[in-house]
Amino acid sequence: MPLLASHEILLLSSCLIIHSSSHRTPTSVAYCSVECSLSCHPHQRHREHSRKNRRRFQNPLPSNSIMATSPTPVDPIDVFWHEGMLKHETGTGVFDSGMDPGFLDVLEKHPENSDRVKNMLSILKRGPISPYISWHSGTPALVPQLLSFHTQEYINELIEADRNGGKMLCTGTFLNPGSWDAALLAAGTTLSAMKHVLDGCGKIAYALVRPPGHHAQPTQADGYCFLNNAGLAVQLALDSGCQKVAVVDIDVHYGNGTAEGFYRSNKVLTISLHMNHGTWGPSHPQNGSVDELGEGEGFGYNMNIPLPNGTGDRGYVYAMTELVIPAIEKFEPNMIVWVVGQDSSAGKEVRHF
Numbered sequence: 001m002p003l004l005a006s007h008e009i010l011l012l013s014s015c016l017i018i019h020s021s022s023h024r025t026p027t028s029v030a031y032c033s034v035e036c037s038l039s040c041h042p043h044q045r046h047r048e049h050s051r052k053n054r055r056r057f058q059n060p061l062p063s064n065s066i067m068a069t070s071p072t073p074v075d076p077i078d079v080f081w082h083e084g085m086l087k088h089e090t091g092t093g094v095f096d097s098g099m100d101p102g103f104l105d106v107l108e109k110h111p112e113n114s115d116r117v118k119n120m121l122s123i124l125k126r127g128p129i130s131p132y133i134s135w136h137s138g139t140p141a142l143v144p145q146l147l148s149f150h151t152q153e154y155i156n157e158l159i160e161a162d163r164n165g166g167k168m169l170c171t172g173t174f175l176n177p178g179s180w181d182a183a184l185l186a187a188g189t190t191l192s193a194m195k196h197v198l199d200g201c202g203k204i205a206y207a208l209v210r211p212p213g214h215h216a217q218p219t220q221a222d223g224y225c226f227l228n229n230a231g232l233a234v235q236l237a238l239d240s241g242c243q244k245v246a247v248v249d250i251d252v253h254y255g256n257g258t259a260e261g262f263y264r265s266n267k268v269l270t271i272s273l274h275m276n277h278g279t280w281g282p283s284h285p286q287n288g289s290v291d292e293l294g295e296g297e298g299f300g301y302n303m304n305i306p307l308p309n310g311t312g313d314r315g316y317v318y319a320m321t322e323l324v325i326p327a328i329e330k331f332e333p334n335m336i337v338w339v340v341g342q343d344s345s346a347g348k349e350v351r352h353f
Contacts, residue, residue, distance in 0.1 A: 017206050017338035078202040079124060080193040082138040085210050086114040088182035096172030112224040117210050138189025145191060149231040149261055154219045158226060169221035170283035183211050183226045190229040191236055198240050214255040214339050222257060222283040230339050231261040234268055237335045246333040248324060251341025254288030264298040269331045271324055276306035303327055
């Protein structure tokens with residue numbers, strides 16, 4: 001059985017990694033799963049399985065490593081990117097409010113600004129894994145593609161906001177001139193990465209995109225996110241014949257939008273490791289607590305792993321080996337989508353919300 005072991009490839013990024021998995025051909029990334037029943041909590045369900053397999057996961061995961069190939073990587077990482085996403089301007093103000101109180105000499109850049117993505121580009125182009133990267137250009141998503149995850153009413157709201165020159169959709173989330181085009185590029189670039197894997201053109205595809213997406217719900221924006229890039233990619237995989245898809249979100253904030261989109265589905269296992277921040281208002285009603293398990297057919301297929309503030313490498317290793325890996329192994333997905341936020345790391349130069 002392949003392991004979710006990491007020691008070679010470091011991805012300092014804030015977006016999506018897509019990896020296909022097969023039981024007939026072992027891969028370098030664990031494919032795992034949850035067979036949850038209405039009568040048991042996922043954490044209880046996997047505990048015995050985890051203990052039996054603990055010896056197989058003794059090598060720790062470095063906190064800045066996301067996935068690895070064999071000790072000598074041979075398969076390239078297909079990175080999808082388009083510079084048009086830099087045209088999303090989020091402005092300045094007091095933290096993320098966009099407000100100028102009138103008495104400060106220096107206003108802060110919005111946390112979700114283009115500089116952080118420029119740094120990610122430089123890391124990927126000139127960093128230690130640059131020899132293993134193959135670059136691809138993204139393309140904008142079409143409005144009909146967005147309707148696989150979002151409602152028509154919500155998409156119409158975004159189009160109207162763009163037509164009228166912009167709008168604050170919720171606290172800290174500004175759709176400004178150029179933002180909608182960037183959001184379409186982010187969604188389309190992610191879909192291109194997924195299609196690349198689905199078509200058998202590569203094993204690992206990475207979509208470096210902004211605006212981010214994992215807080216965007218089917219009917220509303222949230223947390224600097226307009227379109228749920230991960231959700232659109234997952235739905236494309238399902239529509240293309242994948243029977244089951246697993247999503248692992250390691251951003252420090254709960255991937256509530258992705259979870260909400262598949263909360264009633266037993267075809268998608270959504271797993272989120274995040275700080276225990278709870279709800280932060282009308283745009284983010286989900287708490288991210290362990291008792292948010294899904295509903296209907298999706299009951300047991302949403303796993304939240306809230307972690308104490310200050311959790312370090314050993315805490316993440318424990319959560320991965322005791323909960324995440326056994327869950328994915330039981331679920332046996334055809335595809336794994338990683339939502340990679342680096343705001344849980346010690347280095348805050350690369351941030352994602």
